[in-house]
Amino acid sequence: MKNRLPHIILFMVGLVVCSGFLKAESARSVETTAKATILEILQLVKVQDMSFGRMVNGATGVVELKPSGERLATGVTAIGESGWRPARFEVRGTANYEYYIGLPTDITLEKDGNQIVIEDLVARPSSASENALKGIITADAYFTVGGKLILASPDLPPGEYRANFEVSVGYN
Amino acid sequence: MKRITYFAMAVIALGVAALPATAANPTASALVEAELVQTVTLVKTVDMQFGKVALTGEGVGTLVLGVDGVITPTNLFVPTTGNVTPAAAVFGVNGLSGTSYTVSIPSGTVSLTKQGGTETMDVSAFSVKLASKVAGVTTGTIGADNSFAVGATLTIPTTQAEGKYTGSFPVSISYN
Numbered sequence: 001m002k003n004r005l006p007h008i009i010l011f012m013v014g015l016v017v018c019s020g021f022l023k024a025e026s027a028r029s030v031e032t033t034a035k036a037t038i039l040e041i042l043q044l045v046k047v048q049d050m051s052f053g054r055m056v057n058g059a060t061g062v063v064e065l066k067p068s069g070e071r072l073a074t075g076v077t078a079i080g081e082s083g084w085r086p087a088r089f090e091v092r093g094t095a096n097y098e099y100y101i102g103l104p105t106d107i108t109l110e111k112d113g114n115q116i117v118i119e120d121l122v123a124r125p126s127s128a129s130e131n132a133l134k135g136i137i138t139a140d141a142y143f144t145v146g147g148k149l150i151l152a153s154p155d156l157p158p159g160e161y162r163a164n165f166e167v168s169v170g171y172n
Numbered sequence: 173m174k175r176i177t178y179f180a181m182a183v184i185a186l187g188v189a190a191l192p193a194t195a196a197n198p199t200a201s202a203l204v205e206a207e208l209v210q211t212v213t214l215v216k217t218v219d220m221q222f223g224k225v226a227l228t229g230e231g232v233g234t235l236v237l238g239v240d241g242v243i244t245p246t247n248l249f250v251p252t253t254g255n256v257t258p259a260a261a262v263f264g265v266n267g268l269s270g271t272s273y274t275v276s277i278p279s280g281t282v283s284l285t286k287q288g289g290t291e292t293m294d295v296s297a298f299s300v301k302l303a304s305k306v307a308g309v310t311t312g313t314i315g316a317d318n319s320f321a322v323g324a325t326l327t328i329p330t331t332q333a334e335g336k337y338t339g340s341f342p343v344s345i346s347y348n
Contacts (some may be wrong), residue, residue: 044198052206054271056347063206079271079347087202102197107204114213116206142194147207158210158268170197 065123102168109161123125212267224333239301284337
């Protein structure tokens with residue numbers, strides 16, 4: 001124990017020196033401050049699934065579902081007065097920090113082997129006035145996701161086409 | 173030598189502490205769905221029929237054909253024998269049950285042309301009645317309103333040549 005004590009002291013001195021706190025016995029001294037910021041763990045929760053609503057089969061075209069909730073159909077007839085909605089995700093983390101959004105390139109919906117593809121997925125963070133893949137964390141931060149549904153064949157049978165998709169977020 | 177070892181340990185300890193903490197970016201999964209519904213179809217099941225009439229000579233004749241097939245003549249004589257039964261046009265609708273649709277009928281005038289001739293007469297004031305709705309309502313629901321009737325008014329000028337007149341008029345429906 002007697003032999004180890006000087007070594008332990010030396011070890012502690014080494015720590016102090018390396019952490020930037022240097023105080024020499026000479027007339028000149030230098031002080032520096034080391035800072036570290038601990039961010040809250042980023043959390044992502046889905047609060048609303050995405051739905052394109054109802055469309056009439058027998059034609060080809062595109063149904064665009066915007067993150068704002070607006071639905072636009074080209075070439076096909078989209079019906080119903082409601083029933084379509086963008087996906088919505090809540091983001092929790094350290095306030096005022098920027099986060100980025102990761103979206104899939106496309107999504108393939110299926111029904112009994114028949115497929116419909118969603119392309120051009122876009123997001124709109126609550127902190128932004130237009131579509132973006134970056135947002136600012138606030139107390140109630142969220143982002144919505146939309147995309148373009150491609151009806152490539154007029155022969156697609158009626159029914160409900162579904163898929164799951166994954167999004168991610170990270171501190172920027 | 174031992175001092176060097178402890179110093180190295182200290183540096184390593186600090187180096188490890190200085191590494192940024194890493195964690196997997198959080199992900200979340202959502203469901204996306206779209207529903208395709210079958211195209212709505214429209215089939216004519218009964219043609220519109222005004223029947224036989226004759227001008228009384230009291231002026232322009234009009235024959236109102238109601239959606240129930242009942243006719244109301246003005247300045248016209250309607251023979252009771254040898255006549256055909258008047259009928260409103262009837263259409264059948266098929267599509268996704270429970271889906272709302274709207275009927276479109278002519279808003280203006282449609283001409284009937286004399287068979288074998290060029291003379292014409294006008295049909296106007298088209299009206300509609302969906303199966304479960306009162307007359308005039310143009311929006312129905314498949315399942316409750318799988319058919320609808322269309323009536324109209326025939327106008328016969330005082331100098332109209334006798335003969336058999338026919339024509340066609342468009343009717344369409346669309347999902348709402």
